[in-house]
Amino acid sequence: MYFGPGYGAAVGALSNIITGIIFNPKDIPFFIVSVAVGLIVGFIAKKFKFNLVTAIVTGLLLSVVCPLIGTPIGIWVYEGLTGTGTDFLFIWLQKVGNSIFISSFIAKITSNFLDKIGSCVLVWSLIKSMPRQFTKDKLFSEGL
Template structure:
């Protein structure tokens, strides 16, 4: 039992590190993607919603401590990703179809949660090329919420669907000895 817990902790630590590294890379390159939830999605599919939510929360807490405290409130987005993906993958087999549909749901839910936080922390700007769309939407008379929300939806469509499909591809390509049941030989 102790070995299983240690294995799970190591697995979650790797997922957190993956989230942080991919988030840093996309941010440094000023890409209109986040990719900072791939580890959260993987853990949520493999171990369930609560583990996914924990990985999501710890990702943002650690990023906030190490790099920028303003990242901490966005843990609400990452927790929502873990919960939604975890519950979907528990109820339905994680397939290409379920990963795309879940990505679509996340493409709306994440901006609904993240937009108010982004407005509060950064005035709605993201530091990426999508800021041009934000500024244009404001200039033509939209509210700050709408101006910030629309670019985030567009970013999240690619990011969340892509992340969910990448995790599906990863899981389906893993050798049989790396299935959750084989790795941990019991229900978590």
């Protein structure tokens, strides 16, 4: 967010690729989600003052976009399961007749609301607490 969409996309991609190599190569395809996050947050931060409202709206947007991109990857790599508590919701949704995509998407979006909104608000709060000489006036002045 602080340096723009290009840097955000690069950091997101490299983070997923490096941790995928170190821990689990099956996680590497999810780098596409991290690239999207970097681009979206970077463009929003360039276009709007990153205040609390912008942070919440950005989190809401990411809560929908990330599962839209990640669900097909998760189905391809892990057959829709995540290895988390949301798998119970995924299995239940499938048992009551939903498709694998709908079941996986709903399970992911529910956890993403808390995760993405919380992350964006945390970033806003960290940036807001930074000393003035370390913030970019264009992005953070008056809007904090």
